[in-house]
Amino acid sequence: MSIATGELQALEAHAAHNYHPLPVVIAQAEGAWVTDVHGRRYLDALAGYSALNFGHRHPALIGALHEQAERVTLTSRAFHHDRFAPFCAALARLTGKEAVLPMNTGAEAVETAIKLARRWGYELKGVPADRANIVVADGNFHGRTTTIVSFSSDEEARRSFGPFTPGFRSVPAGDVAALEAAIDEDTVAALLEPVQGEAGVVIHPAGYLRDVRRITQERDVLFVADEIQSGLGRTGTTFACDLEDVVPDVYVLGKALGGGVVPVSAVAADRDLMDVFTPGSHGSTFGGNPLACAVGEAVVELLETGEFQQRSRELGAQLDAGLRSLPAERVAAVRSVGLWAGVELTEGASARSVCERMMELGVLAKDTHETTVRLAPPLVVTTDEVDLLVDTLGRALA
Numbered sequence: 001m002s003i004a005t006g007e008l009q010a011l012e013a014h015a016a017h018n019y020h021p022l023p024v025v026i027a028q029a030e031g032a033w034v035t036d037v038h039g040r041r042y043l044d045a046l047a048g049y050s051a052l053n054f055g056h057r058h059p060a061l062i063g064a065l066h067e068q069a070e071r072v073t074l075t076s077r078a079f080h081h082d083r084f085a086p087f088c089a090a091l092a093r094l095t096g097k098e099a100v101l102p103m104n105t106g107a108e109a110v111e112t113a114i115k116l117a118r119r120w121g122y123e124l125k126g127v128p129a130d131r132a133n134i135v136v137a138d139g140n141f142h143g144r145t146t147t148i149v150s151f152s153s154d155e156e157a158r159r160s161f162g163p164f165t166p167g168f169r170s171v172p173a174g175d176v177a178a179l180e181a182a183i184d185e186d187t188v189a190a191l192l193e194p195v196q197g198e199a200g201v202v203i204h205p206a207g208y209l210r211d212v213r214r215i216t217q218e219r220d221v222l223f224v225a226d227e228i229q230s231g232l233g234r235t236g237t238t239f240a241c242d243l244e245d246v247v248p249d250v251y252v253l254g255k256a257l258g259g260g261v262v263p264v265s266a267v268a269a270d271r272d273l274m275d276v277f278t279p280g281s282h283g284s285t286f287g288g289n290p291l292a293c294a295v296g297e298a299v300v301e302l303l304e305t306g307e308f309q310q311r312s313r314e315l316g317a318q319l320d321a322g323l324r325s326l327p328a329e330r331v332a333a334v335r336s337v338g339l340w341a342g343v344e345l346t347e348g349a350s351a352r353s354v355c356e357r358m359m360e361l362g363v364l365a366k367d368t369h370e371t372t373v374r375l376a377p378p379l380v381v382t383t384d385e386v387d388l389l390v391d392t393l394g395r396a397l398a
Contacts, residue, residue, distance in 0.1 A: 025037045045358075045364055073291045091257075103267070134188060140196065190222070195229075315381060322390030342374055
C-alpha cells in the first residue's frame with residue numbers, strides 16, 4: 001500500500017529533498033521484515049545498503065545497546081572509557097591489523113583514510129609537501145563530502161559543489177594497466193571498493209585485487225580497501241578482499257559495523273602506519289563512543305562465528321540461480337556475489353518502476369543508475385524468503 005499524495009506532502013513538508021524514497025512509511029521492523037504505518041509487512045531486500053546485514057533489531061545487538069545505554073553513552077575522547085579498548089581489540093583481531101581508529105559514518109572513515117594516506121606519504125614515504133596523489137576508480141562511491149565527490153564520476157553528486165579538492169586520479173574500474181600507469185613517485189594510495197556497490201554491484205575481473213596488491217607493494221603505495229558496503233559478511237566472506245586472499249594496507253569499514261543500530265565506522269591498519277596520527281591531528285567527538293563500541297564489539301562477535309558468512313555464501317548461490325532464471329528479454333545482466341546482486345534491465349526499462357511494483361507486491365528494493373535493481377537482503381533471510389524475493393522481482397518485471 002503506497003502512501004497517499006497528502007501523506008507524502010506532509011512527510012516532506014519540512015525535509016530537504018536530497019532523497020527520492022519509495023512511497024512507503026515504515027513504522028516497525030524485525031529480522032528481514034518491516035511493517036508500514038498501515039500494518040502491511042514487506043520483505044526488506046535492501047538492508048540499509050548493507051548496514052542491516054544482521055537484520056533489523058538483532059537480539060544480540062539490541063541487548064548490547066540496552067545494556068550500555070543504562071551505563072554511559074558518551075564521554076568524548078577527552079577521557080578513556082571501559083568499552084573503547086575491548087572494541088578496538090576485537091576489530092583488530094577481525095581485520096588482522098594492529099590498530100583501529102573508530103569514527104561514525106562511512107564517509108568520515110574514508111576521509112580519515114585519505115588523511116592517513118597523505119600523512120604517511122609526506123612523513124614516511126618522503127613525498128614533497130602538497131604533491132600527494134591518490135588513484136581511484138571510475139564509478140566509485142565513497143561518500144558525499146566535498147573532498148569525496150571531487151573524485152566521483154557521478155555528475156549529479158558533483159553538480160554545483162565545486163571547486164573540488166585536487167590530488168586524485170581516476171582510472172577505469174578493473175583496468176590493471178591503467179591503474180599502474182597512473183602511479184608515479186608522488187602517489188600515496190590506491191583507494192578502491194573491492195566490489196562497487198552504488199555503481200550497481202559491479203564486480204572486478206578475476207585476479208584484479210591480487211594485481212592491485214602486487215602493484216601497490218612493488219611501487220610503495222598503500223592499498224586502501226573501502227569495505228563499507230562489501231565487508232562484514234555481505235560477499236560470503238568477512239571482507240570482499242578475502243575472495244582473492246588479498247590483505248590491503250588499510251580497511252575502511254562502516255554500515256554493518258553498527259549493526260543498523262548506531263552509526264559506527266572505523267579505519268584499521270598496522271601500527272607503523274596508524275601512528276602517523278598524533279594527538280590533535282584528527283578526531284571526532286562521537287567517534288568511538290561507549291554506545292558505538294558496545295554495539296560494534298557485539299557485531300564482531302557475531303562475525304567471528306562464521307555463521308553469517310556461510311549464510312551469505314549459501315543463500316547467495318540460491319539468489320544468483322534464481323535471478324539467472326528470469327526472462328532474458330527483461331534482464332540484460334545479473335551481477336552477484338554473496339547475498340548482493342545488481343540486476344541490469346534491458347534497454348528502455350526503468351528500475352525505479354520495477355522497484356515500485358515490487359513494493360506493491362510486498363518486497364522493498366532500490367534502483368540505482370536508472371536501469372539497475374539493487375538487491376542486498378539481510379543475511380538472516382531464509383531460503384523461502386529468497387525464493388519470494390526472486391518470484392516478486394519476476395512478477396514485477398512481467
